[in-house]
Amino acid sequence: MDIAAVRTFVAAVDAGRFQSAAARLSISQQAVSKRIAALERDLGVQLFVRTARGAQLTIDGQVFLPHARTLLHAEEQAAASVRPGRRALRVDVVGRRLAPAGLVRDFHLAHPEIGLDVVTLPGADAAVDAVRSGLIDASIRAVTMPGRRLPDGVEATPVLDEPLRLFVGPTHEFATAATVATARLAGRRIWMPGNIRGTEWTAYYDEFAAAFGFTVDTIGPDFGIEVLLDTIAESSTLATFLTDRTPLVWPVGHDLRLIPLCDPTPVYPHSLLWRADNPHPGLTALREHLVASAPEHPYGRTWAPGWARTRRAASTLPPDADSGR
Amino acid sequence: MDIAAVRTFVAAVDAGRFQSAAARLSISQQAVSKRIAALERDLGVQLFVRTARGAQLTIDGQVFLPHARTLLHAEEQAAASVRPGRRALRVDVVGRRLAPAGLVRDFHLAHPEIGLDVVTLPGADAAVDAVRSGLIDASIRAVTMPGRRLPDGVEATPVLDEPLRLFVGPTHEFATAATVATARLAGRRIWMPGNIRGTEWTAYYDEFAAAFGFTVDTIGPDFGIEVLLDTIAESSTLATFLTDRTPLVWPVGHDLRLIPLCDPTPVYPHSLLWRADNPHPGLTALREHLVASAPEHPYGRTWAPGWARTRRAASTLPPDADSGR
């Protein structure tokens, strides 16, 4: 199916005559006739009834028309998505099914009029760099790393503290506990999935383990989520951290549990990053939406790494005192 | 923008390499390279970073990808809409913004999984003929005309009695009435808009006028809805019938009123038409939805033409006794 033929079809419908459509498209009437004939041959149905005073839609043509308009609209949207200048707001999230993607989705529901494109860049460094260079407008990451300052012009504000939960099998000591105090992790072994090595999670795990005296094991290469589930399910000592929002295809027959941690609840600090001189109107709306919807302290006493606590403290100031506003 | 290039782009993304994409599309690697280069030139942005072990999406490529998939999906839907055999359910409605279209819209909301295409055919005869010939699957019309039997195989069941209201200007005798008894129309002049002459409404008006003793005037040719509003607004004797669902662009400065009629309330009888041997699964769903959602007698005592009353009586039988079920 040729998109030019579809556009010609719509033009012919709107004009009512092939001749006027040809004039509007700046081609000859014969070209319109050939394009539509080719489209009809392609679809295998007749779209117009040709009469002496124009062309009239057949039933098939009437049915096809809204689909044709949709197709042209999709083409326009696709072209606009990469057109420089006044394009949709580009936001990077760490994963399309994780909590930050949920935040962006909520924003989209609250502001459906703001065009939105969501991307996932490989790693926090790439995300920060893309924000700095203007290739994307915003990113939701945990990038307030120790010793790693944000580039000039890039600003950040915390938008979500995501609580971690302990993920254990049925034979684990904590399997039947309603909640587990984080301090009880001391001296135990926590499994770190191989697929997050080298990501921004590593620094989080390191400080978390140091603060509460447990050890982090990396068990071999990453064989995928199924192997993770099997390993956890069969072990009475291994545990790992997941969040409520971690998407799992729960295997039938396994008896896995997500145990809440408390006193304090460890939280993973997601921040919004943007470039201070980015004039995109949607960016302001996104920032205000995220700041407004971020719960203050929903999980009682929480723990976050020192580099994140510093940011947290700053965020508790009134908005007027916040930098970059 | 060439749709084949977009399809090539998506194939290259899925494959990760131009070579494999070329194999999957049964073209040469060079053709893939040229198509994507042309697409990039067309869009004005780079979509891939070419490396020695494949092609990787740029940020622009990531943004473009979902739009590209949407475009291909739209193309597939468009082609499927006219493909013979297992296509979407085609329903004819008398007008896209009138009550029957609302019924179909409700059906779509209740059964979003059923593909639906809505068309508007010129006149009830064309609709009945299209149903008979199988070009469309169903129609909502008032086609149980006197002396005009449905073709063999075409069946009908009433689905909506739409109440008529009196439409008058501020100086009309009934302008301040909360309701008007239909019998009070006797001897008065009712204006029939010119654009419904020759349609199925004519027979309705004729019998309605005969039953209640008013006269139907046709005032000149149809100059559009604005002229109708002006005429009604300035007249102290003219009135016309409209329904709640009639879409009007209410003019500023006019003081027009829609007065309910009662004792009995005249209703316009919309029926669903379909071909008995049409096996489309969506058709059964549509019929059951419309029959189930049709209110029995929502407007108190109602009046409908004799040819419609006959059908009404038949429809009050239990479903098992209904023909064609």
Place this chain on the structure above:
DNA sequence: ACAATCCACAACGATCGGTTGTGCTTCTAG
């Protein structure tokens, strides 16, 4: 260092798409 992999460029040929010219049908005005 060499082979393998992957993509881009060049040249050539076939197909496609647009234009001009023409003919047929239908509607309308005289």
Place this chain on the structure above:
DNA sequence: CTAGAAGCACAACCGATCGTTGTGGATTGT
């Protein structure tokens, strides 16, 4: 009734485009 106008389709021609084969440059891994 007839002639003209309007509207679309068919035919011939021609140029642009698209795909192919052949080749080269760059990177990775052995």
